[in-house]
Amino acid sequence: MAAIRTARQRAREELTLEIKEEARRQLAAEGAQRLSLRAVARELGMVSSALYRYFPSRDDLLTALIIDAYEAVGECAESAVAAAPRADSRARWRALCNAVRDWARAHPHEYALVYGTPVPGYQAPQDTVEPAARVALVLVAVVRGAPPAERPPGRIPAGELAEQLTGLASQIAPELDAAAIARALIAWTQLFGMVSFELFGHLVGSADPSGPFFEHAVEELADYLGLPPSP
Amino acid sequence: MAAIRTARQRAREELTLEIKEEARRQLAAEGAQRLSLRAVARELGMVSSALYRYFPSRDDLLTALIIDAYEAVGECAESAVAAAPRADSRARWRALCNAVRDWARAHPHEYALVYGTPVPGYQAPQDTVEPAARVALVLVAVVRGAPPAERPPGRIPAGELAEQLTGLASQIAPELDAAAIARALIAWTQLFGMVSFELFGHLVGSADPSGPFFEHAVEELADYLGLPPSP
DNA sequence: GACTGTCAAGAGCAGTGCTCTCGTTTGTGT
DNA sequence: ACACAAACGAGAGCACTGCTCTTGACAGTC
Incomplete structure (x- = not known):
């Protein structure tokens, strides 16, 4: 029917x-x-x-807009990564970062709605968690597509964190180890931390304009993620 | 008078x-x-x-609260760093990060007011920039207090970014080079990116609870900043 | 063709930020 | 000591908000 x-x-x-x-x-x-x-x-x-x-209420309208915004930035990131050369992980990573930043700058209020202060009550409705994960999954896909670095950078997670991350890996990327997941999480929070700081005006007076700093940080993050240099 | x-x-x-x-x-x-x-x-x-x-208006009241919040988190960070052993840069860095995170978790709405979506109009009043810089200056102080690493990690900023950062360095930390300032900026955005993501619910379902991940990231950042291991 | 559920409209409630006016109080210059 | 001006709290009121309830009209179904 x-x-x-x-x-x-x-x-x-x-x-x-x-x-x-x-x-x-x-x-x-x-x-x-x-x-x-x-x-x-x-x-x-x-x-x-x-x-x-x-x-049924104003918050529900906002929730609908939140979901749409998640989908929009997620799709934007997906298509940007898809347009990058498949074999060049670093280019794919750059494409992802620039897609997120460009989308945020083009839709500042929608970005703020999604990545800024949560507006309704204090917790996100369940409907938003799936679209919210979309960008993160793109990031994981980029990491998965990269050839394994001969000597992975960084520390090895231990204890409770290792358990958390191996559990997380088994759900979304079984072949990644806890260290790789940890690096991805750090890159994820760093990416959105920079974009948020830029959009919310916290970089005014330091890294202003923010483009060069963003580019530099993206490259540093690519190194940290163990992505090979572009050919 | x-x-x-x-x-x-x-x-x-x-x-x-x-x-x-x-x-x-x-x-x-x-x-x-x-x-x-x-x-x-x-x-x-x-x-x-x-x-x-x-x-004179609601926004002015909020601005006053914003300034107070900046001062509060700034003072919190300052005293935490001051309480850490002077010679142990890594411990000072840990103290700074934990102070920011703990303050944010203890005052989520004040944190959101300051580091979340900017609420009045779209630009921060001039009165907020000085208190806003307080935490960042603590971070710079920690970096300045560290012994220079024999082989500084990371890439060397070039072009426009190098100019920006040397200009910035000459204002706040003349003995630091552009690369060190860039690393500090990255650590800064990373720190607040993580705290914001945790507080705003973006880590629910991935790094949840966030304590172990935060600790791990803080250590990774300390490595990245070239801080020597704690004695 | 009658019935049922959906729809837009309107009135209304409680609440908001903000303005203006009105006496009153308080500090100051003569 | 007096007078003037500034600052003050109270109150009424404006335009607006999200939201509820009722009313009457329409569409789809039996």
């Missing part, structure tokens, strides 16, 4: 999309803080109460 | 402090989003319009 869509269902789906579209427009223009249900309704020629047929 | 304080001035200063205190209480309890001028006034037995004699 999922195949046939009555006129009602079609109208509902279209309106849901339109609401998200207009909300995203306001989000991009003014930020999540100033996103107003009433303004969205007004712009769509509706009345505010009508929106509640489609999103 | 600055020495004598009339009763009026004293009352004003005290009330300003009380307002900030109550606002910080609400901030800690509910987050910046839900901080309400009216609620603060209500709790203080005032009327909302009276608050505007002390803070």
Whole structure:
């Protein structure tokens, strides 16, 4: 029965999309803080109460936008990596980092919505964890695609951390050891740490403009990840 | 005339402090989003319009809280580093990292206010840049206090980045070269990237709990900074 | 053709940031 | 000692918010 869509269902789906579209427009223009249900309704020629047929609350609308943003940055990263030469892990890593940074700079409010202060209550709904993992999985894929370094850099995780990371590896990348996973996590947090600092203005006055510093750090991280130099 | 304080001035200063205190209480309890001028006034037995004699707008109150938060985490980092053995750079670095992380975990909403999505307009007022630099200066102090590594790790910044960083070095740490400044910047963004990811829930399901991963990363960063092993 | 569930609309509630006005208090210069 | 000006708290009020409830109209189904 999922195949046939009555006129009602079609109208509902279209309106849901339109609401998200207009909300995203306001989000991009003014930020999540100033996103107003009433303004969205007004712009769509509706009345505010009508929106509640489609999103039970403002937070649910924001959650929908969060999911879309995760998907957008994830897809952006995926296609950027896919466009890079398959054999050149370092180029793939560069492509990933630049994709994330460029997307963030192009959609600062959406980035802030996702990687900034969590806005609803204090914990993310379950629906967001899968799309949220997308970029991280791209990063893991890049690491997996690299030839194993003869002498892996860095320390070997031990104790509780080693257990955590081997457990994590068994889920997402069985052939990687705990040390590789740890390096990937460090690269991941470093990447988003830099992008967040740049977008949120913490690099003003130090690494400003941030492009050269970002490039340098990306290369350092590639070294740290054991990615071979580009041919 | 600055020495004598009339009763009026004293009352004003005290009330300003009380307002900030109550606002910080609400901030800690509910987050910046839900901080309400009216609620603060209500709790203080005032009327909302009276608050505007002390803070011209809600954003100005938040800015005051932001400055206080920067000072708090900065002082926390300073005293932690000061308490570590002077000759052990690695221990000082560990102390700094743990101080930042512990403070963030103890004051999540204040941390989010400062290192999360910027809330007012889009740019930080000028008054916040000096207190904001405090933690970074502690980090630089730790790096300066370390004996120079015989073979400094990492790449040498070149081009525009080298210019930026030597300029920056001449302002805050003349004896450091561009490579050392670059490493410090990377460590800085990495530190706050990890803390932000932990606090904002991005490590749930990967490095969770985050303590062991954080410790490991701190040690890796110490290696990267060229800090000698603890005696 | 009657019935049921969905829909947009409108009124309304409690709350917000902020402005303006109104007496009152407080400090200061004459 | 008096008068003037600045600062103050209180209150009313504006425009706005998220959200709820009710009402009447329409579409899809039996």
